[in-house]
Amino acid sequence: MTSDSADILIVLGTRPEIIKLAPVIRVLERDPSLSYRILHTGQHYDDELSGAFFRDLDLPKPDERLEIGSTTQGQQTANGIVGIEAEITEHDPSAVVALGDTNAVLSAALATSKTNADFVHLEAGIRSFDRTMPEEVNRVLADAVADIAFAPTETAVENLSNEAVPGRVYHFGNTIVDACLKHTDIAAKRSDVLSDLQVAPREYIVATIHRPHNTDAADRLKAIVTALDTQEFPVFLPAHPRTSKAITGLEVTLDGSLTVLDPLDYLDFLQLLDKARAVVTDSGGIQEEASILEVPCLTVRPNTERPETIDAGVNELVEPSTLAASLSDLFADDDKIASMTGHPDLYGTGETATRIVEVLAERFGSK
Ligand code: UD1
Ligand code: UDP
Helix, strand or coil: CECCCCCEEEEECCHHHHHHHHHHHHHHHCCCCCCEEEEECCCCCCHHHCHHHHHHCCCCCCCEECCCCCCCHHHHHHHHHHHHHHHHHHHCCCEEEEECCCHHHHHHHHHHHCCCCEEEEECCCCCCCCCCCHHHHHHHHHHHHCCEEEECCHHHHHHHHHCCCCCEEEECCCHHHHHHHHHHHHHHHHCCHHHHHCCCCCCCEEEECCCHHHHCCHHHHHHHHHHHHCCCCCEEEECCHHHHHHHHCCCCCCCCCEEEECCCCHHHHHHHHHCCCEEEECCHHHHHHHHHHCCCEEECCCCCCCHHHHHCCCEEECCHHHHHHHHHHHHCCHHHHHHCCCCCCCCCCCCHHHHHHHHHHHHHCCC
């Protein structure tokens, strides 16, 4: 139950945080020893990036909403700090929980670190070692003040150890597995996305691109969409608003294999990904989901904070200029496709949320 005064404050602000925190919220719902509230920072505000996920994942509405919106990095973070601090002052939670690496996480970490509440960081310790990404800065700073750090992988535990973070570290996997396993069958039953798009399983590619490094550099974006438009198989790109705006501004004719779609709701996206021949992405969460659903993944980035997917051979880093050749190589070789699957449990087996809430109940619950 959510309540006016709460043991736990959950802070979220964007699509992936809603998806990955949903399993935690579900377990909290069933735990009578912990009360909780949800604060939405409003970083994502369009229904297709926010409200649709609360509905698909059957989540309670947020108790508090900030209206951070689309501004600069500094304004998003600063306004988040002010709003989260006010919420902590009013409702006095014992712990503030945030997941991942968005500006909502940095705001939650900094606001909480100057109060009596403990800061709890989920998906702690992952690193790209690329400080040009705002997300990497957010991760490092959040972990530096976390009282409890839930690391998804051994590598993340090692990274936290190398940084000598002060908080207590637990290694329980990633809640993305819980979300993915719970919803894949539901998506298969409820989603009509394949028939709507008139495609058969394994006969198409799914793509998502939203990192500023790709969207805000016209030459990179042009090379990516051109590669996706010249494929033997249809390519579906459900586009983040940042990406659709950037594609509209490109001087390029796209009349081949690429279809740009609006963002999909979670069940449609999961179904589309689950049945794809391959996925091309720069998303963090989709690199994880591709490994779980055993779909070969090409990541259009120079680095990744998910190195276990590369080590396991289920994900490859590619450059825009080599994307078309990488896709051709992949589809020319069935053995290569098969070799890029077979590691669905890099992030655990689906009990991460339960184990996280057990720790929270032990530390913050009223027995
Ligand atoms: C943010 C996160 C990123 C995460 C992504 C998930 C940071 C620094 N970035 O990036 O780590 O991977 O969310 O999708 O926290 N927009 C809309 N409608 C919305 C929200 C945004 O149209 O509801 C458009 C606006 O033009 C905005 C742009 O998207 O300027 C970028 O939004 P923003 O929240 O700043 O960053 P994301 O790219 O979404
Ligand atoms: N996703 C979705 N619809 C889409 C694209 C992505 O539901 O059209 C989901 C996807 O299943 C994954 C999450 O959004 O769980 C990833 O979010 P995003 O790529 O925006 O952020 P990142 O993971 O890179 O932070």
